[in-house]
Amino acid sequence: MSQQGYVATPPYSQPQPGIGALSPPLRGHYGDPSHSAPPSGIMKPAGPLGPMPPVGALPPGPPNSGAHQFGQNGPNISGFPQQRFPGPPPVNNATPPYPPSSHLPPASYPNPVSSSATTQLGHQLGAMQIHNYGPGMASGSPGIPSPPSGASFQGPPQMPQPAILQPGPRMLPPPPSTHNGLGTGPTLPPASRQDGLPGSGPPTANFPSLPLPGQPPGPGYPPQQGANYGPPQMPGAPLTSPPGFPGGPAQMAGPMQPPKKLDPDSIPSPIQVIENDRSTRSGQVYATNIRGQVPPLVTTDCMIQDQGNASPRYIRCTTYCFPTTSDMAKQSQLPLAAIIKPFATVPPNEVPLYLVNHGESGPVRCNRCKAYMCPFMQFIEGGRKYQCGFCNCVNDVPPFYFQHLDHVGRRLDHYERPELSLGSYEYVATLDYCRNNKAPSPPAYIFMIDVSYSNVKNGLVRLICEELKTILENLPKEEQEETSAIRVGFVTYNKVLHFFNVKSNLAQPQMMVVTDVSEVFVPLLDGFLVNYQEAKAVIHNLLDQIPEIFADSNENETVFAPVVQAGMEALKAAECPGKLYIFHSSLPTAEAPGKLKNRDDRKLINTDKEKTLFQPQSNVYETLAKDCVASGCCVNLFLFPSQYVDVASVGLVTLQTGGTLYKYNSFQKHLDSMTFLNDLRNDVQKITGFDAIMRVRTSTGFRATQFFGAIYMNNTTDVEMAAMDCDKAVTVEFKHDDKLNEDTGALIQCAVLYTTISGQRRLRLHNIGLNCSSQLADLYKSCETDALINFFAKSAFMAVLTQPLKMVRDILVHQTAHMLACYRKNCASPSAISQLILPDAMKVFPVYMNSLLKNCVLLSKPEISMDERAYQRQLVLSMDVADTQLFFYPQLIPIHTMDVNSESLPAAIRCSEERLSEGGVFLLANGLRMFLWLGGSAPPELIQGIFNVPSFAHINTDVTSLPEVGSPYSQKLRLTINNIQQKKPYSMKLMIVKQREQPEVHFRQFLVEDKGLCGGASYVDFLCCVHKEICQLLS
């Protein structure tokens, strides 16, 4: 199969306004090797090949929408029995539920509330005081929603309130820990310069006061030479010159008073923020009809109704109000980013995406910028033309698409067409959107099992083969189809590869061995990839035999890159996209391409070379990843290491092909089987788009500049993914290239071209409109802290490839201080400088940021395994907002006080040791791990109820699941665990931890408000440090 002719270019081949003039791609600065240089290997051509989609020259036809069907995904793809989809009924409304964007009024606000709410919050936050700020700002309560104003609309953004921490004499800035990202600074102010980087001035007093609004940054912000960790990464901050962390302990004594402990109850609580949002917005319908509306938090359950903007399940933003100018953006240093999860699963009570089919005409697109028809297109001239909301080009309406307008200028078929009235929908793609203009084949899954000695010995090979029999019965399929269209194939390997012929007419499977791993080839085509149902008998025979064939193998050495290569070649030969499932356990040391050596060199930690440990040690892996993406081959990797396997190298192929990395350290069958098998089952069944390419278009004035995720980029605009599953999110950063217009707002359209599990080529569209404002206060009140943390985590984790870790940490701290100082200076009412004033929407930002700084990826500590750091880095890079929220602020639930009769989840508490109690039992989950912590004097009846043993001493902690005791406690706890688990992409291994026993340290590292065990400041300490830096910025 020739890949030459393929480019997903028809949809993307035209230059986008604003893109053409784009100066050299900024991406390369940050050192993702995949993003920097054009590939030298075999790649999809970047140029516009293939015909243009037939937008301009459409066959005339009657304006009959009947020929252009749409239906819900699923059984009704072509039939479309539903004449109307449940859009907002155009009744009782003089104005449409969402007027054309150019006429959108700014979001209205609910009635100002109530001193009681203020009092309440004041009470909650102890020493924090809530002040009004800014002239004309009504006093409102954070998290208090408007009374629902109608069935289809509720919960407009609340009037935010700054949180003001008035430390007064109690304010104690304890010296920052010297073990964390902050702390290394104070003791060694110019430390980053000691890394051999150009100096940038004295360690103190380098922060001139913030520029006034509208002014460019002053001359006190020289570009930092040699530091490429520039603006696209961490907007604003990097261009300024972060000296060493300003102010050591000595300086902190300056405006501050002598030590007195700050009451943790007086600083903003993430739990309180989560609970406030829940109490006001949970269980309600959130309609997306208002541009720039801030959605409920990721931790709040509610039903979402698409009324013209993509659901927050698909797109969340760091702020829903963009500054009108780039100067404002630089001044605030708030990153402008969207976290897009195109294949997010929606709960059963929400409407799945509609599928629009324009037949051979294909999707309607703007002639100039190629944006797809969407609610942001404005129909004019009686419906004969439409103006593109993205580039303003006036296009003719194709004859087949013509429709008359009503008295408000809206098409009469507005509510009958998803692409006119919804934020998200799908198009059936025409052949122009397919490789070689040929309809794609359904994908194939290839299972590749490492059968070296250790995997056989620990029972893993047998476990996998047994499980595959079940898994293959449940291969994903289209709803309306009886059997899965996915074909399957099998390979085993150690230092050679074994292919299996499992053709249905064979009596026995046949094995073919490939010993030449230097240039691996696929020894058979016919009989390698088969339909499971047809070849079931032969496949089961094979799965029974594999453990026996290799039972006596003494082979310790493995190859890895040739395995990936073989899988990719097989998919290529079969002309189909697909996924490899590789079950691997050791460092590939056998003589072959991609051979690796053990480089787990702890001496490099905390040196300028530390970043190399995050990079692959051989460029074989980068080339392989490129080739895989070009062939639509996604690599899922299940690692079972008992020692160093070099995750940074072997994981790269997974990361860049949109795959998922799973890691089970020192796998023990009796402890880890459940976690592994759950992961495998979930992964095989995930909703996935194959051979995907994503393009983000924007309205004029700004553009997407940076992309983070499990992605591959061959140019600056097309995000390629061999596959993209329902849990993968891409974080996109935007920059201004002109002024934005407050009336028209900032519009974003994300288009993903992909192949379904049954081999249908489709386009998935997500559109969202954001507000624009020339008032900084509007930016801050439309922020989403959880999205901000997602952005900062991903940009920092990309930056570790190229920048010294200390610099990455410093930039995070400086940018935190800058964002908050800018708010303080420009948006808050004047107050004593000793007050810490935080914007309401960001009041818990510091606790999350501190947790990010303490994450093992950013902590330079030799005691943390490099593989673990590379693994967590990779995982976070593809996480969505809900996943990073939980990852950086774990859920800690008291079990001993839970109401066993209530259906709801017990309320969480803050992640700090002082919230635990000797007499309690607590559950902690962060999305990867789960702990049940048992206080030393937990009540015996509770222990009996959960473990069915008489006392604390009898509890066996060497288990990873809880017994089914049948008591209410047991049932409720197991239900709680399941509830938490269900929402998360990774199966969380449960660890039982007793108070004051050694394994407790594993648990304690997740108490993120406390000082880190391996370094890292406590929340209180961090807040004081940030406050001090803010004071310096303002003085």
Ligand SMILES: [Zn+2]
């Ligand atoms: Zn356009």
